[in-house]
Amino acid sequence: MDPHKLVKMANDIADFFASEGEHDAIVDGVAGHLRRFWDPRMRRELVRFVDEGGAGCKDAVRDAVLQRRDTLVPPA
């Protein structure tokens, strides 16, 4: 999966949840959306991309991946 496309999509999700106000709530919103709507291979690719630096990711996306990793990557 093209990671740049995934980053764009994740950043758009972060823009929506930005109105949650509290950073933790925003991060929950982003992680929850990824968990509910993204196929695991897309989530795994995003996680990999963030682990490698995550260029272009908004803070909420980066934190969703780093802080909610266990919910985003299902057991193999």
Added chain:
Amino acid sequence: MDSVKLPDAGTPARDAAEQVTLEIDGRAVTVPAGTSILRAAAEAGVRIPKLCATESLEAFGSCRLCLVEVAGRRGTPASCTTPVEAGMKVRSQSDALARLRRGVMELYISDHPLDCLTCPTNGNCELQEMAGVVGLREVRYGYEGENHFAGAEKDTSNPYFDFDPGKCIACSRCVRACDEIQGTFALTLVGRGFDSKIAAGPTDFLGSECVSCGACVQACPTATLVEKSIVERGQPDHSVVTTCAYCGVGCAFRAEMKGDEVVRMVPHRDGHANHGHSCVKGRFAWGYATHKDRITKPMIRRSIHDPWREVSWDEAIAHTAAEFRRIQGTYGRGAVGGITSSRCSNEETYLVQKLVRAAFGNNNVDTCARVCHSPTGYGLKTTLGESAGTQDFDSVERADVVVLIGSNPTDAHPVFASQMKQRLRAGARLIVVDPRSIDLVRSAHVEADYHLQLRPGTNVAVVNALAHVIVTEGLHREDFVRERCELPAYERWKAFIAEPRNSPEATESITGVPAATLRGAARLYATGGNAAIYYGLGVTEHSQGSTMVIGIANLAMVTGNLGRPGVGVNPMRGQNNVQGSCDMGSFPHELPGYRHVSDPAVRALFTAAWGVDLDSEPGLRIPNMFDAALDGSFKGLYVQGEDIAQSDPNTHHVSAALEAMECIVVQDLFINETARFAHVFLPGSSFLEKDGTFTNAERRISRVRRVMAPLAGKADWEVTVALAEALGYPMPYDHPSQIMDEIARLTPTFHGVSYAKIDRLGSIQWPCNDRAPAGTPVMHAGEFVRGKGKFVITEYVATSERSSRKYPLLLTTGRILSQYNVGAQTRRTANTAWMSEDLLEIHPSDAELRGIRDGDRCLVRSRAGETTLRATLTERVQPGVVYTTFHFPGTGANVITTENSDWATNCPEYKVTAVEVSLAHEPATWQRRFAEFQREQDELLPAATPPTEPR
């Protein structure tokens, strides 16, 4: 006129609390006040002769056949225009009345050709019937006098019906049908006295304002207006009630048959969605079902550059199953998936998603609603708790204010548009939010009070500004919100929406909508009485599509416009079964009934019923499937009734993804654009060839009934069953009704649905269960489905698809009345008489700047690609905006559109593409390659197969 004769009460039913009892020919009858004597007589079993009256039209009183005598009154009033009164004593028969009626008939027949035996309506002509009823035995005036039939020229310009003025009795039923039912006002009675005649304008029918809905043909009591199919084939011998397979209105039709051949489709007057009305597509454009391009034999091939080989059903199914298992063995369980279609039935889409989840063992199933109304599902479920519109269509009759947002119903949902226009003509107010001047902004006897002509991509800023005005001016319904909604979320939203940056004055520079206009519209919506919002793809197909749906729900909640007739939030579904295909679990994250795959209780229910463990992770959505195909993790796709190669955005990307796959299986009526990339072709069956149900935009489940055998030997559901069984997963159904029974068992909102109940009630609006055994016309009465309604903050975020110096114009896309979606059906009908190519609408000032004249070929270039179209100069679009449709594959509208998509659902942003337009002298490079590819693919078809694409 109607054939396969139905009783006709002569004038419309009245809905009045007061009941009136009278006596007609000695029989007592009680009817609502306001009912005509003619109708009361019909209800009492007394048939009064009539010609100009029919129950679908208001009484006119011109033919003088329905005269009656009323005790104690002088004269012989027309029973159609005389309302009943308590205690009235009416006589329908007397010598005097008989003489009068015969006299009237003598005059009619003296000016009518006596060619009954060779007339197309012989045996089904009201004039002929009335001559018999009144006992006409002679015509004292003879036939030699001045008349209207000698030398009368037929107008055969309309591809579907003829107009023979020589047979016209000037009853005006056609004119009134066009006015009252359709609301187009295309027909008129010109001239006076003996010179009176019906005219469709200065030219002919085809060149007139006529939209070919057929209401006039249906209303005509003679052979003046008659279907060409009846002229060619004669009168039908039986009829079957079924449901149209075009748009989301879901009109009921009587398929009128001779044996197993359809001779015409007549809108069913008891149809709950259409009340006897139709449009040009449903009524006339059904010839595609037996078009010579239909592929009726299964075919397979190793690569898309190999010739197709016709094979048996068994071989095709076994080959497909073996290929899918091979791919899963090589690339993993998640390397295959399926796409369901909104053009297919509930039962068919249910089976495809079941096949994917139970036999493929993953959740890689999606549906074409991904590219149209997926944001509706997200937005309405988030705020109200259910992924569906809130009202029935009839609710519009109680609306005082109609708000149309990004919806063009006269083109896309014409039959509902007619109902809406009736209400607007009766005084309801209208607000249009659309970048384009759609017909309803100003048409015959309808004019919008406000047209918010926003810049494409700024919907959310507009809806926020509307809510801002309502909240800051105190026009909201605090009592409704406090009773019905979550208060903490409301308070947060209210503080957000009241911020000055959401005011119309602040957003004007973004949206282009003058602040005063927007304030006026907001005040009207909040204070004008019952206010109902109808929205379409102009809302959903944006990067903030889901946000906008949420914004609409917020607006309805804050004004209390939910939970009763006349109000609500109404998504206008594009295709016939968008609602149903979504209901049936076609989305990769949801099982039937919109229940998330991660819910263990829901999975347990389906696991018990289906006998397999189900994946708890969401699967790939259609755009994700393309991306996964390009990265090598997705290799096999079963596509039922969809044409993703034509309908999905960024054609280059889609083509590359399809070419990267190893087994694409297309099940369709025709070799569509996707089938050119396929390895297996499974012949599909049209709606005339199978049983099932469709669910329309108002959640109405209606029966589709088989009227002819499947041309390829199998109905679509049988093909999916065969494929499942070849994969080792039995699906033991004998009839689609058993599939619906399973859906009902497993889906709470469908618990009460069965074919027997649909047959009994005519149709059912879900939820239909113990709490609502006859269905639910209006949802969220008393309480929202989610309990308390939830306000969600809708921050406006500008799309990243912006105009620039290189791409200074914004392209937006839409539909036209005569064509349907990718056009595979309507391009194979005479509807091409109205539109034979996609055109680029451009404002005259933008055209002049570029040296473009009407009809010139133009190059349209975006960041994704370029194509050429012919220009049509029109002020329907504002300067800076261009518009086109996507009905013809050779146009390549989606070569230009980008993959930018809704943040929540990946619904593509078809409505905003930055482009530049310039004069072109030859087709674009893509178009030349496309034509070559099409030629190459046509040559790979078996020799007996005709060319696939009407050009």
